[in-house]
Amino acid sequence: MDPKDGGGDEEEEEEFGFSRNYFLAREIGGGSGKKSGRKLSDIDLADEQVLRAETSRIKEKHEKEIALLLKSYKDLYPKWLFELRCGFGLLMYGFGSKKVLLEDFASTSLTDYGALVLNGYLPSINLKQVIIAICEMLQDQLKTSRKGSVRKKAKTQQPLSFQSMEDLLMFLNEQPSDDNESFVCLIIHNIDGPALRDFETQQYLARLASCSPVRVIASTDHVNAPLLWDKKMVHTQFNWCWYHVPTFAPYKAEGVFFPLILAGSSAAQSTKTALVVLQSLTPNAQSVFKVLAEHQLANVKEEGMPVNTLYTKCREKFLVSSQVTLNSHLTEFKDHELVKVRKHSDGQDCLYIPLTTESLERLLQELV
Template identity: 75%
Template structure:
């Protein structure tokens, strides 16, 4: 037997694997043929009516799992007393779990529940409510003299004054604090930077303890190192419940349902998120121009190319054309002839849809 046969066979295997990898890469690199109009959507009312008809599964196992987490309550309470915050994550709704913990283990303290999954949350009103609950708690425990009253109602005080009260020093107040339970601190109404900064300031007040749940995979990106370790001071707990998101999902448009502008935004967002960051930025430039010049027939290709070059999004007209081809294939961008004979680009979406899309496309 020729000893070189083994080497030839190994070399043949390597070369075969190389061309096989190139073939797979060329297939995966092909453009998607999906279009925005190809997404088949059901009427939202029909879909929401069908959801309650789904037969729940594994109810006994889910209930048993929730019951097993009760063993953590004493540890959670101890960590809250020590000044830590609790961050609960894992698959499934944590609403029932957190409210059971609050009703059974936090009976000696004031508790405020914030539903972060709601479309809007008034942070200033939250701070006022915390101050009022803390004041009532101090009076109940006789840690304030009976004749001592706030000079002004909390609702008329500035946010800074409220924070000074929540973080103030009172005699024998070491075990006097208000617990804030936030369902979905990563919810749509709270995930902006300003809201998170306010929540971080609330969490680090000496008379406040925070318990929150998260569900979005990128939720930790909302905070920097100081917020996580100094202000929120999180203790992380993985407690999957596998419970359905009944309350949390009621305010979200269903992705498989047609619901007018809200759903158009959702489907367009699905397409855009599959593109590269540079392509998304090019789309943003076009969308911002269209919103600022609603009476114009569109944006000339040369103008778009100039703005993209200024922001270092494309290096040549060829690169821009590849992005535009992707947009046109998905019917996100169309071309029409300007009255002066120039080809202009426009997005076939309503202004309110574009505004919402730019907010969602981070």
Template identity: 75%
Template sequence: MYGFGSKKILLEDFASSALTDFGVIVINGYLPSVNIKQVVITIAEVLWDHLKTKRKCSTGSKPKHPFSSQSTEDLFLFLDGQLPNEKDCFVCTVIHNIDGPALRDSESQQYLARIACCSHVRMIASIDHVNAPLLWDKKMVHTQFNWCWYHVPTYAPYKVEGVFFPLILASGGNAQTTKTALVVLQSLTPNAQSVFKILAEYQLANEKEEGMPVNTLYTKCRERFLVSSQVTLNSHLTEFKDHELVKMRRHPDGQDCLYIPLASEALEKLLQELV
């Protein structure tokens, strides 16, 4: 579900009216933190309870081992396994803001994609950020999530979701900005990432300067065979600027200088995670 406005009430109304015959769990992606492993455990527990309720599970009254002590791979085997006469038994997972701050990292999205393609799981989710599709590659979109897209502009205020925005900004601004920048960079070409790294390394080594002169960046990129012309470099810079990864300001001597609007610690962490 996408479109302007909160979709929280819409999704919950759908769950309470159309999904009453199934086990349902709700993930609030707008919360500052979400434990993905606990999500998988909860889905497994709900599926098991649903099986017991139907009295069609032939494996006993409880699993051999508590789900909380099982490995993630074992949990996925259970969620995607063959259950006797239970082809239509599944858990519906409702995710508010699957593009929320706590879920934007690659690992969380990979887990959610694996959950979505399990045979005993069905997923419905909402997105609100215009760049949310950048979180997924082709395999995730077409094979794992396999989304059906619905445009549902509710124009409803983000009353519940908005409560947590100040908390996120106050407690984890740098961490969250780094996470968002990493998601965007990983969607770009290897050459673009290498250009960004050159700029980042220069900024860390010359913290007192206004930024890196465009000509200097071009020279270094040519030396490393990352760009063949100024036009190629400009296309990378335009992409960086569009995503607010890089900004420009004028040096006292009149040169245009590029800089990354991140604190040094955040920039160092970003370079470490950008493989």
């Protein structure tokens, strides 16, 4: 027998034995049709605060390289400013947080213009307040120009806070469009953030960007962000100039409001998230939430608080004037998942806050 042939037979036998043992192990281990009894909830996950504390101690790598990369983008600042003056918007994409980059550009190159920062990564945003702030900044610019002073007096008969979104956008559209040296820049960190992704918000942002005295500089990180806009929004309203500017910087600020994947859901984290959302709402909305929370703590064994009961208590405290007002608050609570609805045993809808008693007590203490 040829020794080479003998060696080949041994290799084939070894491979056959390996494959046979593999399928035997699969059968013994219940791989054929049987489901594993293990659950994700069985994993002992770390506490959110402990995990964040540990991750903050991790030393960042390639700091010098990242600093040099950010420094190299400074050469683009004159070009970016020129494109803004020509009426374009700037959209920055690429891996890494672009927060430091955009704010550095604003502090060094936009000192002669009004600049407003919108953190799109926050869980909730009041877009009307943002537009009001832009209008006020523009009014301050018009004060210094002889041409704009007359217009300002004519447009400030009604306070901006009482005007509708349509009126505010109309005010911005009526400003002179022949002066590219006078405009307000809106810097949006994460224009694809959770609070900005809905169609209506993107429509308002696009209309705002198309106003002659407004320029938008935005960053995006989600791979599907371009799906937020149609052709008209991209080329006509936002009028984007796209820039690939990877920074490889950690998403420290952007990741604060997102739970870490290896962290367990703790009462402290739930309280922190709910507190951030509530603080972004109006004082009246917060008071309505307190009424519901106090009722839930006083009646732990109940299935929830009927809507009619909540309306009666809020009316007695002069928190709402009608059922419509209460419904608007409840819609906001439900959108942020602060309040949920379930059927009472008698069939009526009841409201409840999906937090533990401990978390709810801590939330009321911190909500001032």
